[in-house]
Amino acid sequence: MRYTIKDFNKQFKTDADCLEYIYKQRYPEGAKCEKCGIQGNFYPVVVRGVTRRSYACQCGNQIYPCEGTIFHKSPTSLRTWFFAMFLMTASKNGVSAKELERQVGVTYKCAWRMAHQIRQLLAEETPMLKGNVEADETWVGGKSDMKRRFAKKTPVVGLLERGDDVIAKVVTRVNRGSLIPNIKNNVEGGSTLMTDEHKAYKSIPKTYYLHEYVKHSALEYVRGNCHTNSLEGFWSQLKRSINGTFHSVSRKHLQKYVNEFSYRCNRRKSDLPMFLHLVADVAAQHAPAV
Numbered sequence: 001m002r003y004t005i006k007d008f009n010k011q012f013k014t015d016a017d018c019l020e021y022i023y024k025q026r027y028p029e030g031a032k033c034e035k036c037g038i039q040g041n042f043y044p045v046v047v048r049g050v051t052r053r054s055y056a057c058q059c060g061n062q063i064y065p066c067e068g069t070i071f072h073k074s075p076t077s078l079r080t081w082f083f084a085m086f087l088m089t090a091s092k093n094g095v096s097a098k099e100l101e102r103q104v105g106v107t108y109k110c111a112w113r114m115a116h117q118i119r120q121l122l123a124e125e126t127p128m129l130k131g132n133v134e135a136d137e138t139w140v141g142g143k144s145d146m147k148r149r150f151a152k153k154t155p156v157v158g159l160l161e162r163g164d165d166v167i168a169k170v171v172t173r174v175n176r177g178s179l180i181p182n183i184k185n186n187v188e189g190g191s192t193l194m195t196d197e198h199k200a201y202k203s204i205p206k207t208y209y210l211h212e213y214v215k216h217s218a219l220e221y222v223r224g225n226c227h228t229n230s231l232e233g234f235w236s237q238l239k240r241s242i243n244g245t246f247h248s249v250s251r252k253h254l255q256k257y258v259n260e261f262s263y264r265c266n267r268r269k270s271d272l273p274m275f276l277h278l279v280a281d282v283a284a285q286h287a288p289a290v
Contacts, residue, residue, distance in 0.1 A: 003273030008086050016044065016051040018078035023055060023065040025283030035061040053078070069285045070117040080104055082279070084114050089274040093241040094260060119256040121281045122263040129161040130188040134231040135195045137174045140239060141249060154251045156238075156258060159186055160231040165266045168234070170255045176200040183209075194226050234265055 012018050023031075023042075030040030035057065042055040042063065053071075056062045066072050071081055084104050087095050095103075100111035139153035157179060158168040167186050171178040179200045183193065189208040195201040196216045204211045212226040221227060238261045242249055249257050267274050 001271050001273055003090075003275055005086075005090075007273075008083070008275070012079055012082050014051075015078045018082050019044065019051065019053055019065060021279065022069070022071075022078075022283050025280055026065055031055065031063055033057040033059060033061050035059050065283075069282050070121065071282070076106065076110060076114065080106065081114065084111075085118055085278050085282075086275050088115070088118055088260075089264070089278055092237075092264070094245045094257070096245050096247075099245075116253070116256060118278070119260050121278060121285070122256070122259040124259070124263060124266075124281075126165050126167050126186070126262075126266065128188045129159055129165060129167065129186055130191050131164075132162040132225070133187050133191050133193055134160045134162070134228045135179070135183060135193055135201065136228045136231045136235070137179070137198070138235045138239070140242065140254060141251075154254055156235075156254070157182055158231050158234065159183065160234060162230060166231070166234055166262050168238075168258045168262050170251070170258060174198075174200070176203045180204065194228055196228060234261070237261065237265075 012021070027042075031042050032039040033041060036059040038057070038059075041057050041059075043058075045052040045054045045056045045062065053066050054062045054064050064072075066078075071078060074081070084100055087100065087103055095115070097108060097112040097115050100106070100115055101108045104111060104114075106114070135158070137155060137157045139155055141152070141154055155171050155174045155178075156168055157171050157174065158166060159182065160166040169182060171182075179198075180203050183204065187193065187209070190210075192210045192212065193201075193204055195204075195211070195213045197213055201211065201213060212223075214220045214223055214226055214228070221229065238258065241261065242257060246257065264274065267277055270277065
């Protein structure tokens with residue numbers, strides 16, 4: 001489903017529209033007042049023509065839909081937050097803080113903080129992968145030299161269920177100690193694992209998984225149904241975006257960017273626009289009051 005800037009401007013004209021959407025996401029049947037016990041009696045609080053970020057019950061009790069979310073206590077308007085989220089989900093290659101600064105009309109410091117706050121929402125709990133699962137590793141950032149090829153790069157390991165979700169994590173080393181636990185924690189037993197010939201994958205428990213691999217060193221990239229090309233495609237998108245959009249990402253923050261592209265990849269077939277997925281995740285940051 002397409003969701004364009006016209007759709008955004010039509011749905012979210014003001015801060016009040018944004019607040020109402022968050023309220024309805026958190027309380028789809030209307031909030032129940034803790035003071036009087038009546039449900040659905042809340043209305044937005046407007047003071048001198050300005051809508052506050054609160055809803056009041058007829059008994060006078062107030063609730064705050066943004067409490068506990070990334071919007072909580074932020075002086076930045078809700079529509080500005082929503083527009084930044086729209087930009088970050090509308091672009092396949094991501095949006096840098098400098099681009100947010102220009103498009104949203106805030107300072108660079110504010111744009112950088114907003115971008116990282118939004119990325120915190122993209123760290124999701126992905127269900128266990130099953131069926132045909134590809135496993136691979138890559139190195140991101142830094143410049144290589146002839147003697148120490150990966151000395152300045154950061155390793156990332158990944159798992160991808162064919163036609164479904166991807167799980168990618170930043171690690172300190174690519175060895176049996178990082179690869180095998182990652183597989184056991186995220187792939188169901190009985191699945192078929194497809195890897196390259198990295199020696200660490202030889203330790204995959206054969207009692208739990210069927211293991212097939214291709215020999216990249218022998219220029220073998222596909223053998224029947226066995227390949228890691230889907231995950232290689234994800235790595236390619238991640239690296240192109242980091243190099244072209246962000247230019248440089250530190251080890252400290254790399255996992256946030258990896259989460260962003262995993263989140264985007266895992267919703268590529270969803271009928272609901274990714275922006276609305278993200279807004280729903282904001283509303284679900286903490287349990288609604290009953």
